[in-house]
Amino acid sequence: MKQNIKNFSKYRYLLSELITKDIKLKYRRSYLGILWTLIEPLLTMIVLTMVFSGFRGNSDKTFPIYILTGRLLYSFFSNATKAAMKSIRSNSQMIKKVYVPKYIYPLSTILSKYIIFLISLIVLAGVAIVLKIKPTIYMLQAIVPLLILLVMVIGVGLILATMAVFFRDMEYLWDVILMLIMYCSAIFYRPSMVIDGGFGWLLKLNPLYAVIVNFRNSIINGLPMDLSALLYSVIFSVVSLVLGIWMFYKNQDKFILNI
Amino acid sequence: MGKVVIRVDHVGVKFLMSSQKVDNLKEFIIKKLNRQIDYKSFWALKDVTFSVEEGDRVGILGLNGAGKSTLLKVISGVLKATEGSVITKGRLAPLLELGAGFDMQYTGAENIYLYGAVLGYSKDFIKEKFQEIVDFSELGEFINVPVKNYSSGMKTRLGFSIATVVEPQILILDEVFAVGDAKFRKKSEKKVKAMFKQGVTVLFVSHNIEQVKSICNKAILLEKGTIVAQGDVDDVCKIYEKKVK
Numbered sequence: 023m024k025q026n027i028k029n030f031s032k033y034r035y036l037l038s039e040l041i042t043k044d045i046k047l048k049y050r051r052s053y054l055g056i057l058w059t060l061i062e063p064l065l066t067m068i069v070l071t072m073v074f075s076g077f078r079g080n081s082d083k084t085f086p087i088y089i090l091t092g093r094l095l096y097s098f099f100s101n102a103t104k105a106a107m108k109s110i111r112s113n114s115q116m117i118k119k120v121y122v123p124k125y126i127y128p129l130s131t132i133l134s135k136y137i138i139f140l141i142s143l144i145v146l147a148g149v150a151i152v153l154k155i156k157p158t159i160y161m162l163q164a165i166v167p168l169l170i171l172l173v174m175v176i177g178v179g180l181i182l183a184t185m186a187v188f189f190r191d192m193e194y195l196w197d198v199i200l201m202l203i204m205y206c207s208a209i210f211y212r213p214s215m216v217i218d219g220g221f222g223w224l225l226k227l228n229p230l231y232a233v234i235v236n237f238r239n240s241i242i243n244g245l246p247m248d249l250s251a252l253l254y255s256v257i258f259s260v261v262s263l264v265l266g267i268w269m270f271y272k273n274q275d276k277f278i279l280n281i
Numbered sequence: 282m283g284k285v286v287i288r289v290d291h292v293g294v295k296f297l298m299s300s301q302k303v304d305n306l307k308e309f310i311i312k313k314l315n316r317q318i319d320y321k322s323f324w325a326l327k328d329v330t331f332s333v334e335e336g337d338r339v340g341i342l343g344l345n346g347a348g349k350s351t352l353l354k355v356i357s358g359v360l361k362a363t364e365g366s367v368i369t370k371g372r373l374a375p376l377l378e379l380g381a382g383f384d385m386q387y388t389g390a391e392n393i394y395l396y397g398a399v400l401g402y403s404k405d406f407i408k409e410k411f412q413e414i415v416d417f418s419e420l421g422e423f424i425n426v427p428v429k430n431y432s433s434g435m436k437t438r439l440g441f442s443i444a445t446v447v448e449p450q451i452l453i454l455d456e457v458f459a460v461g462d463a464k465f466r467k468k469s470e471k472k473v474k475a476m477f478k479q480g481v482t483v484l485f486v487s488h489n490i491e492q493v494k495s496i497c498n499k500a501i502l503l504e505k506g507t508i509v510a511q512g513d514v515d516d517v518c519k520i521y522e523k524k525v526k
Contacts, residue, residue: 036398043395047386119381120399121358191305275361279296280304 033123037130044134059142063094067149074210084242087149091238092209094146095167098139099175099230100200105131106179107186107196114281124274128183132175140168150241158244166247167236167255174229174259180266187277207231229258284370286451286482287333287356292365294326294351294506325351326506329365333499335450338483340493340514342521343503349486352503353453356484371450371482374400379440385429389420389439392428396443410446417472418442419465434462441469445476452476454485490518 049055067090075085082088106128110117113127186192206228208216213225225231232251239245326348333339343349354360356367357375382399383392393414397407415424418438428436454473477483477496487493493500493514500517502510502524510520 032401033398035404036401039395039398043384043387043391047384050386116382116399117359119359120375122399189304189306189309191307195306278360 029123033126036122037126037133040126040130041134041137044131045137048138056141059138060145063090063097063142064145064149066093070210083153084155087146087153087155087242088212088238089210090146090149091241092207092234094139094142095171095234095237096204096207096209096230098135099171100204102132102135102139102175103178103182104193104196104200105135106175107182107193110183110187110277111281117281118278124277125180125270128179128270129176132172132179136172136175146241155242156244160240160244160246162240163247164237164240166252167233167240170236170252170255170259171230171233173263174233174255177259177262177264177266180270181262184266184269184273187273187280203228203230207234209234226254229255232258284335285332286335286370287484288366288368289329289331289352289356290366290368292326292329292352292355292362292367293324294348294355294360295363296323296325297321324506326355326362329503329506329508331501331508331511333482333484335482336480337499338477338485338497340497340500340517341484341486341503342490342493342500342517344524346505347503348506349503350455351506353455353484353486357453369451372447373451373453374444374447374449375453376441376444376455379437379444381440383428383436383440386427388427389418389424389431390415392439393443396440400444400447402447414439414442414446417446417468434465438465445469445472448476448479449481451482451484454483454487490522494518 049058052058054061067086070089070093071086074089075082109127109131110124116122117124117127182192182196206224207230208225213222216222216225232248232255235251236247236255239247329348329352341349341352351360353375355362356369357373382396384395387395390411393411394404394407398404415421418424418435418441420435420439423431423435428439431439452473483496485493485496497514499512500510500514500521501508502517502521504524510517
């Protein structure tokens with residue numbers, strides 16, 4: 023344990039260097055640069071609002087921000103887990119040649135995506151002001167679901183990164199599972215539509231939905247957090263983190279033979 | 282003699298060669314259920330034991346496939362030994378595959394920081410040595426050009442300059458002198474020789490016996506993953522020459 027901490031502090035600079043690299047290279051050679059992080063969710067929000075509020079035939083004023091919150095959290099979850107899964111394989115050249123603690127790769131990928139995600143929350147603030155969402159004290163608690171989400175993504179990311187080294191088809195399988203998670207996250211529909219249909223358990227089972235619920239409670243509804251959702255998401259993320267670290271450590275010496 | 286800086290103790294490395302490659306979940310589950318997965322194992326290194334004292338310069342000889350690169354990988358920590366243990370003391374500078382950690386989109390200057398971080402240097406250290414690295418690499422104004430536009434010689438020069446800017450206690454060389462133009466080769470040889478004078482410990486892999494003789498004072502001869510001879514460089518080279526003929 024002590025050895026691990028010492029090793030981590032030696033490679034702390036590499037971690038920050040890899041995070042900057044990810045962010046820098048993502049926006050190099052695009053005219054709008056980092057602005058894309060703001061424009062992209064805004065445009066999707068507009069499209070989704072047009073499609074789904076026309077379809078529902080009502081004019082709920084908070085519907086755009088409802089969509090935006092769900093969409094931002096889901097797309098961070100999906101992008102970061104996908105990137106973490108591929109991180110070991112895409113850095114195989116390095117792993118084969120230089121010794122570096124291997125968790126640096128999934129961790130740096132996830133953290134760089136998290137920073138971009140936090141920047142994109144600016145758009146949320148903008149939309150909230152435009153839609154005249156009343157600021158409440160509960161907005162401060164939004165930090166809790168955001169932290170839970172990060173832990174969850176690191177845990178799931180480590181599990182996926184380990185599995186993807188040994189089974190290449192994980193990448194396709196995860197795409198399908200992500201689609202399932204998206205439809206079970208109530209991103210562009212109200213949960214009541216599903217609960218009334220008797221499929222409420224699908225939402226309850228989805229840890230990402232639990233995070234989204236608490237985030238929406240804090241930002242839009244001005245309500246305290248839903249305690250059962252909070253408990254479920256905390257347990258899920260801690261369990262997946264422990265499982266992820268355990269799987270990764272147990273198998274990391276075999277990575278080099280399989281990439 | 283001096284203290285031991287590298288101790289390789291009964292090291293063995295086993296590779297699995299599955300007769301059919303199973304790399305997807307569906308096949309794995311089906312074959313596991315039918316108990317069809319069979320692995321053939323292959324020992325790239327077996328029961329390798331030696332120790333290197335401070336200031337020793339050890340040549341590692343052997344034909345292709347003898348396990349030389351595997352041994353260097355185990356010592357530098359990239360590969361974990363299946364059995365046995367390796368203990369190294371002091372800062373280790375592996376001059377293998379120079380520039381393997383470069384990002385092609387990044388400029389030379391950005392890569393100095395990135396590659397330095399990969400080698401475990403701190404930010405302040407790289408900042409301090411930045412100019413020295415640029416000067417030694419002779420890249421001049423090209424330092425701000427993305428590395429994808431570099432020639433292979435330029436990449437190696439930059440990689441060599443970054444890797445040798447530290448003063449390591451243990452230097453691992455894998456045929457690095459075979460790169461770059463004649464002028465840079467001379468310069469890099471000079472730099473490495475200067476390190477020898479400071480009493481650095483060297484592990485050197487080469488097929489060139491003359492080079493090994495001129496650099497090393499001890500040698501190890503590997504054959505099919507086991508040590509067949511070790512000791513004074515001249516004695517081991519004689520055995521090696523006999524085997525080659």
